[in-house]
Amino acid sequence: MAKFAFKGGVHIPNPYPVEKPEIRQVPPPKQAVLLLQQRVxxxxxxxxxxGDRVLTGQVIAQTTGKLPTNVHASISGIISAxxxxxxxxxxxxxxxxxxxxxxxxxEWIKIEKCDKEFLNCTPDQVLQRIREAGIxxxxGAGFPTHAKITNAQGAHTLIVNATECEPGIMCDDSLMQEYPREIIRGIEVLMHACSAKKAIIAIEDDKPEALNSLLMYNFNDRISIEQIPTKYxxxxxxxxxxxxxxxxxxxxxxASEHGVLCQNVGTVKAIxxxxxxxxxxIxxxxxxxxxxxxxxxxYEARLGTSFAQVVESSKPSNQAHHIRMGGMMMGVDIPNTHYSICKITNCIFVNNPKPKPVVKECIRCSACVGVCPVNLLPQQLYWHAKSENIEKALDYQLMDCIECGSCNYVCPSNIPLAQYFSFAKALDRKLKRAEALANQSRGRFEFKEFRLARNKQERAEMMAAKKKALKEKMAKDKEKDQAQKDKIAQAMARVEQAKEAKK
Ligand code: SF4
Ligand code: SF4
Known part of the structure; x- marks a missing residue:
């Protein structure tokens, strides 16, 4: 097996390579729509x-809790909604x-550049900056970077993922060609923040220009660059x-449990x-x-810019399109371009409509098994997911499926296998939630029963204790009465005796 090769996966040539690698700046939009909910x-x-006036770069929304992500104004102007x-x-x-x-x-907020060499800052100070910047x-994962680095404190290795996550996406390639110095420096910042001893940049072997750019700026012998096969x-x-x-x-x-921190190359530039x-x-x-x-x-676009404005620069054809955010394999289909760029928008696919392939019966060819990069049995998983037998699907490691769609890609029957697995996972979550709710209700009912029984028992014990105390009191009173009677009888006997003695 070739160096750094792995079992499974598929070779998918980029169907629409860019003509020029440079990043075009999209002018700031007239209106920015900024999402407050991140993926995680x-x-x-x-x-x-x-009605408030805000400046570019100003914090306009904040989260608290374990996974905080600030949202900043990407343009200056007035909050209209x-x-x-x-x-x-x-x-x-x-x-x-x-x-x-x-x-x-x-108009920007006042920005002060790092006044001292970042190595003089403590890792905590660096982390604080990453957190404040809302990275x-x-x-595409959208996990708050500050939290990911915090979880990986003391990691021995930082892996910088410089592979494009899906065929068709080219933003990381262009970033590496345009900002190699910033990326290498960003890796040093990141190593300082998590105390990693070494960093490896993993780059696909179909990106020689990006590789050369990084090599030209990498003078740090703790950072190595490794080429890996171009395979989805x-x-x-x-x-x-x-x-x-x-x-x-x-x-x-x-990964953090094994001393490894992985970060995407775009995240490194943002850091x-x-x-x-x-x-x-922003x-x-x-x-x-x-x-x-x-x-x-x-394109480099401000967050909140409409898809339509960015797509316009690429000269869309004069007809209806199928729009997809993300790559051709795992992207999300959306109805039109009236959406806004958010922090995880790495790609917008604009396709001319074509008929959907006809889905046929599974012919048990096993082609899907050979390409699964996580060694699952998609064919078996499919039967169980289709029949909603979630228990069985879980036995076949449903939760390890990364929903990459490699199995869909090779399936001669055009079965949308990954969608079935995504549906089965959602069903499992729903069932677990329902079970948790049922357990909660059962727990509440059982506690109520226990409480009623306990009250009844306490009342019975109290009544018995009262009865016992009353009985004891009555016995004592009886004894007392008897003693009194005895005393009177004795006194009367003594009087009788005295009378007898006088006679
Ligand atoms: S979608 Fe899941 S089952 Fe299919 S190839 Fe990818 S990981 Fe394997
Ligand atoms: S590739 Fe498609 S047809 Fe072949 S076994 Fe897998 S699911 Fe069935």
Missing amino acids: GGEAEPCVEI IEMRPIPHPSGIDAKCIVIDSDGKD VGMG TSGAEKLLIKSLLDIEIPSGGY YDAVVDNKPL SRVVTVTGSGVETPRN
Whole structure:
């Protein structure tokens, strides 16, 4: 097996490579719609009101709790609404957003660059800056970066994931070609923050320009750059760790428990901006691609910019399109371009409509088994997921499925296997929630029964004690009466005796 190769996965050529690698700047939008709910963690609480004037980079919403993520104004202007808006999510749900109408000035808050070398800051101070900047995993996971680094304190290795997570996405490639110095410096910041002794940049072997850019700026012998085969799902965290370090992260386990911290290359650039330039996360690089645009390209757009504004720059064809946020394998289909760029929008696919493939019966060819990168048996999983036999699906490691869609891609019957697995997981969560609720109700009922029985017993014991005390009192009174009677009888006997003696 070739160096750093892994079993499974599929070779999928990029169907729409970009003509030029450079990142085009999208002008700040006239209106920014900023999402308060990130993929992980609670919804941020607005700290501004309708009518307030805000400056670019100003904190406009904050979360508390374990997974905090600040939201910053991406343009200067007036808060015109705080309301529910549709967000790019498979469920089609709405979520709370803050809307800023631009004043056209793009006036920033006062930014002070890092006045001292970041190595003079403590890791805690660096972490604080990352937290304040509102950085989340830019590869699409959206996990708050501050929390991920905190969990990996004392890691021996930092892995920088420089693979594009899916075919068609090119934003990380262009970032590495345009900002190699910042990325290398960002890695040093990150190593300082988690105390890692070494860092490995994992880059796919179809990105020679990006590799050369990084090599030109890497003078740190604790940072190595490794080329890995260009194969879909090579960027999956556990696979990357297994290929590079030969460390197997067990089912349900985390990289941090094995001394490894993984960060996407875009996140590393955002960390550089936050710690060295003291700039919060207010923009990101997005790939616009697909059969429906004339010029697939990478753009840097302010968060909250509409998809329509970014897509327009790539000259979309003059017809209805299928729009998808994310890559061609794991992206989310959305009905139109009236959505806004959020922190995890790495790609917008704009495709000309084509007929959906006809789904046929499974012919038991096992093609899906050969490509599963996590060694599952998709065919068996499919039967159990389809019949909603969740117990059985769990026996076949349903929860280890990373929903990569490699099995869908090779299935000659066009069965949407990954969607079945996603549905089965959702059903499992629902059943577990229902079971937890039932247990809760049962617990409440049992406690009520116990309480009633306990009260009854306590009352019975109290009555018995009272009865006993009364009986004892009556016996004592009887004894007392008898003693009194005896005393009187004795006195009378003594009087009789005295009378007898006088006679
Ligand atoms: S979607 Fe799940 S079962 Fe299918 S190849 Fe990916 S990990 Fe394996
Ligand atoms: S690839 Fe499709 S047809 Fe072949 S075994 Fe898997 S599910 Fe069945």
